[in-house]
Amino acid sequence: MKNVELLAPAGDLERLKMAFHYGADAVYLGGKKFSLRANAKNLTNEELKEAAYIARTLNKSLYITVNILFHNDDLEGLDEYLKYLDTIGITGVISSDIVVIKKIRELNLNLNVVLSTQSSTLNYGAVMFWKSLGVKRVVLAREASREDVKRIIDETGIEVETFIHGAMCTSISGKCVLSNYLTNRDSNRGGCVQACRWCFKNKDNPEFTMTSKDLNMVSNIKDMIELGVASFKVEGRMRSSYYIATVILAYRKMIDKVMNGTLTEDETKYYLNVLNRCANRDSKPQFYNNPTTEEDEYWLGRNEVTNKDFLGIVLDYDEETHIATIEQRNYFEPGTVAQIFGPEIDTFDYTIGKIYDEEMNEIEVANHPQMIVKLEIINKVYKDDIIRLKVFDKIA
């Protein structure tokens, strides 16, 4: 089987580092301009340069989103931005507007173009059109079936990137201006307010939302690798470090186990539970095997409450004393049953014992966000390992 790239989102440098640390082969992120998720933090030009340096140092890939649909006025500054990206050594840009490809060609830049999912590409003909313009890789529409994925790979020879995890648009991506219509914020330039998740009325009939459940491809990873998918993409540039660490590590472990033929059904179930819990949403393979049904949507009565599973992150570990320094993220106390996971350790259960402050004075609880505490952890842990509330038994 040909190896597949695991591609993670990142909204800033911290999350980029986290994604690489937890096993991503590549990261995609946006700059301050020309990128969807216009209201995310995004990165300055200097930070983009640093991100490219980090990726190169780790021998990993970095893609920058230049994926808005440009209006006339937005074209100002595009040449300079693309020239800048060309100088900092990134792997490629992700775009859906043909003007980006045109500019890269005219300016004679060495930037690879990855066609964004916003281009709604579902067939070999459209792929051949883009390929003829020099596009190296296509991110297929999330509506692509297994048959579409297979035929596009077989009949076009292009690199195919597919989403494997994260939130779904109700619309075909790029074919929605509901946000523009309801709030005057342009969804195709990064202003989407996710109006499809709002409450809709239909005369005297029940109110409803059109919210899609999330996407997960856990049950199809092996099949997609065998089909020859080049890159597995995780959605979520506005997601937290905890989300990125959890999702990327789960898929990293599953991909590696598929590659060496050791992934079991129990492990698959475990990872699926972890993934669903992390996003606090159900997830499904959506269009891959069958057309979607009512089961793929959320209806009314769903209260989206963020869970408090993320207890803390390891800042340091003293192997002699077994004392770990932890930055707290959610409340915990002695007796809290947790799990610790990280890229270099097997996930293990851990019941929190005595909690100490930075001067090793015993305290009753860890109840302040980002407070620094110390815990005795016998098993060796590493910087940036994560402590989460134990919800599921780990499958050995």
Add this chain to the structure above:
Amino acid sequence: MKNNYLVLIQNKSIADQLVQNGVTLAYPLKDFCVGFNNTFLLEEIPTDAYIYVNRVLDCESLDKLKEVLKNVNQKGIIFEDLGVIEITKSLSIEKILFQNHQLTNYESVNEYLKYVDSLLISTDITNEEAKEILDKADKKLVIYTLGYVNIMYSRRNLIKNYHTHYDLDDEDRIDLEVEDKKLIAVENQYGTYFYDSLPLYNGLDHKNILYKFINTALLSDEDVLEFIKNGKINFETNEGFTKTKTIFKIKEEK
């Protein structure tokens, strides 16, 4: 009395009257469109009319369209999916691209015009932006003059799913309200198409307009004929985004 109206029709019974009034017609092609009550087989579409295809096509559908187009003898094709460019390379018919939300700047428009004869510029831009595109376009373009405008296209059967979930009688169209706005959703087996609740009317004129497009979906025959014959609009319309710039960063609102 030839004019440059291009009318996408729903009812063939008014076709003769429209043609007599100098209009060019387009017909939504059966199995390759979403958002219409009526669609037409290729053999039902006159040779002097355009075929209209607005689905995002999967591989199998593109195969089927390729097969259907072996018998094409119509004037041209108006289409959404770029795969159509690939399968019509050898066909000597006019090609008009209508990627509703994508064609929003003059540089992209001119790049796409290398591969098609014309294109329909987006309804998501202001008339100021449209004028600049028309000024700078390398070929004549089509503008959306009258008709309900699409604001979302889902591959999901959202209406059917809604009816199934709540055990309601099935319908192909529902009227919706969200916040203080209204929407119309129309569905067939290929997906759900959401329209604005009022038709757009855009009186923009320019020397570089090839056609003024009129979408008759959800409009009455009488209203369409009255507009074509007498230039009168006897129903409520809106301006869409023709005069209002959209924003995309929250700080722009402050």
